[in-house]
Amino acid sequence: MKKRTTRAAAVAAVAGILGTVLAVEVTHAASVTLTEATRCRKAITTQGRVYAKKRLGLLLGCVDKLLKCEILSEVDGGNQNACRTLAEDSCNDRLGSGSTTTLGKAQASFDEKAGASCVVFDLPGMLSTAAGGLWYANDATCAASPDVPTLIDCIRGQIEQEVDAAVGNTKPRAGILLANMGLGDEFPNLPLPPVQTLVVGAASPGTIQPPGAINLPAGTALRVEGDPGLACTGGSSNNGNLTITVGTQSATIKEPWGPTRFALFGPYTTSGSVAYTIDLKDQSCNDSASGNVVIP
Amino acid sequence: MIRPTTTETIIMRAPARTVRRVVTLLALIASASYADAATSKELLDCQKQLESQVRAFSNVVLQGLAGCAQKVVECKLADEIDAVDPTACIAKAAAKCTGLPSKVSDQAAARQAKVAARCGLIPLAEIEQFSEGLGFFNVATSCGAASVTALVGCVFDAARCSAERELFTLDPRAQDSLTTGGIAASFPCVAP
Numbered sequence: 001m002k003k004r005t006t007r008a009a010a011v012a013a014v015a016g017i018l019g020t021v022l023a024v025e026v027t028h029a030a031s032v033t034l035t036e037a038t039r040c041r042k043a044i045t046t047q048g049r050v051y052a053k054k055r056l057g058l059l060l061g062c063v064d065k066l067l068k069c070e071i072l073s074e075v076d077g078g079n080q081n082a083c084r085t086l087a088e089d090s091c092n093d094r095l096g097s098g099s100t101t102t103l104g105k106a107q108a109s110f111d112e113k114a115g116a117s118c119v120v121f122d123l124p125g126m127l128s129t130a131a132g133g134l135w136y137a138n139d140a141t142c143a144a145s146p147d148v149p150t151l152i153d154c155i156r157g158q159i160e161q162e163v164d165a166a167v168g169n170t171k172p173r174a175g176i177l178l179a180n181m182g183l184g185d186e187f188p189n190l191p192l193p194p195v196q197t198l199v200v201g202a203a204s205p206g207t208i209q210p211p212g213a214i215n216l217p218a219g220t221a222l223r224v225e226g227d228p229g230l231a232c233t234g235g236s237s238n239n240g241n242l243t244i245t246v247g248t249q250s251a252t253i254k255e256p257w258g259p260t261r262f263a264l265f266g267p268y269t270t271s272g273s274v275a276y277t278i279d280l281k282d283q284s285c286n287d288s289a290s291g292n293v294v295i296p
Numbered sequence: 297m298i299r300p301t302t303t304e305t306i307i308m309r310a311p312a313r314t315v316r317r318v319v320t321l322l323a324l325i326a327s328a329s330y331a332d333a334a335t336s337k338e339l340l341d342c343q344k345q346l347e348s349q350v351r352a353f354s355n356v357v358l359q360g361l362a363g364c365a366q367k368v369v370e371c372k373l374a375d376e377i378d379a380v381d382p383t384a385c386i387a388k389a390a391a392k393c394t395g396l397p398s399k400v401s402d403q404a405a406a407r408q409a410k411v412a413a414r415c416g417l418i419p420l421a422e423i424e425q426f427s428e429g430l431g432f433f434n435v436a437t438s439c440g441a442a443s444v445t446a447l448v449g450c451v452f453d454a455a456r457c458s459a460e461r462e463l464f465t466l467d468p469r470a471q472d473s474l475t476t477g478g479i480a481a482s483f484p485c486v487a488p
Contacts, residue, residue, distance in 0.1 A: 030374065033377050034377040037373055038370060038373060041369065041469075044466055044467070045362055045366065045463075045467050048465075049359075049362065049462075049466065056351065064344070068340060071339050071340055071428075074427055075334075075335065075339065075428050076336050132373065134469065135472075138468040139468055140488070158465040159462060159466070162461055162465060163462075166454075166455060166458040169454045170346065170350050170351075171343065171347060171430075171431075172431040172432050172433075173431035191434070193426075219433060219437070221426070246427075248427055248428055265427075266427060268425075268427065269425050269426070270421070270425075
């Protein structure tokens with residue numbers, strides 16, 4: 001009796017285990033299509049968040065450094081050129097356009113990881129808005145992507161727009177600070193205020209044509225660039241400097257002058273006058289002009 | 297004239313000294329708030345606190361929403377591709393999404409209070425100006441903020457919306473998933 005009971009219990013136990021194993025098998029036996037769809041979607045969302053976080057951190061970190069130098073210069077006075085040089089070097093290493101910068105590596109990592117996870121599921125499945133698709137065709141900007149790498153690249157571009165706009169919302173001076181250090185073109189989605197350009201003209205080579213009073217609407221930044229004709233005659237060196245000071249803000253534009261080298265000031269938010277000076281130093285030529293920026 | 301004892305003198309003088317100190321302190325606070333411009337440290341601390349709280353808040357929003365959307369979409373994909381009954385799976389996923397709107401609102405309120413504590417004594421005009429300030433003029437103008445508290449609220453609202461849009465970019469099925477999870481109405485920026 002006792003033996004029979006033991007055997008029956010053992011059989012029941014084995015049957016139970018088998019049943020459980022089979023049930024688990026039935027529950028988790030996802031098809032290849034489902035596995036790949038899930039893998040692709042998860043890779044894009046996970047890697048996309050990782051990349052967005054990285055880009056946000058790098059941008060905010062760089063702007064932190066730049067902003068600190070500017071605030072210290074504007075509020076406490078003193079020369080912050082060393083502070084600016086350190087900050088700009090750090091920003092160039094992290095955010096510059098090359099593939100070896102920290103940002104470049106993060107971009108490559110997203111493209112590689114997300115792309116590799118979606119190769120099997122492929123473009124039609126990713127774009128499809130039908131049952132079982134990932135619906136990327138609903139993104140008007142990326143819907144026409146011809147292949148997986150292009151779609152992944154396009155999604156990254158969308159993330160970048162969103163992140164850069166978020167940086168502008170949290171640190172509104174970011175756009176101006178990056179533009180002033182020459183990284184503005186890398187981040188076109190960082191919001192910039194409206195801009196009015198002043199080209200510092202030459203009365204003759206090596207001499208400034210005084211701009212007089214500069215009328216600037218409230219909320220508009222003053223963009224200053226130098227006319228190439230400012231260069232001192234008699235030499236071919238490109239080491240002239242145009243130093244502009246508006247109120248407590250100051251910047252130096254190095255030769256060669258022209259529209260690609262500029263400095264942004266302000267914007268000024270209350271009506272009144274802000275004094276400016278422009279100093280030219282190029283070889284033997286020294287000249288300066290001064291006046292007021294008038295905000296109505 | 298009878299002079300008070302030393303003990304009496306101390307007892308009598310103490311309240312007067314305290315009152316004088318309090319008055320001096322109030323005068324200092326008043327002058328710091330309304331007359332003196334913010335120091336560079338105050339401006340930088342305010343900016344740092346705002347940035348730090350907004351980043352943490354955005355993470356909470358994005359992480360919470362992405363988690364909810366993922367649980368729901370996995371149920372739906374299994375149904376659509378492998379014809380697995382999604383009922384129990386979705387019910388379980390939706391239960392995990394339910395608390396998200398209140399969690400996000402609570403986080404926003406707590407973090408905004410922390411920013412206000414750091415930035416609240418700086419006049420709005422100084423936070424708005426680009427020179428010797430933080431440059432929030434256009435942000436404040438576009439959302440009609442007339443106080444530092446209102447401006448901080450605007451920045452948080454924009455950050456929340458940005459996190460929601462980011463989710464939609466990464467996962468175009470997210471709006472549908474949140475609708476199934478019963479919380480889409482609380483996150484209107486999860487949309488094209």
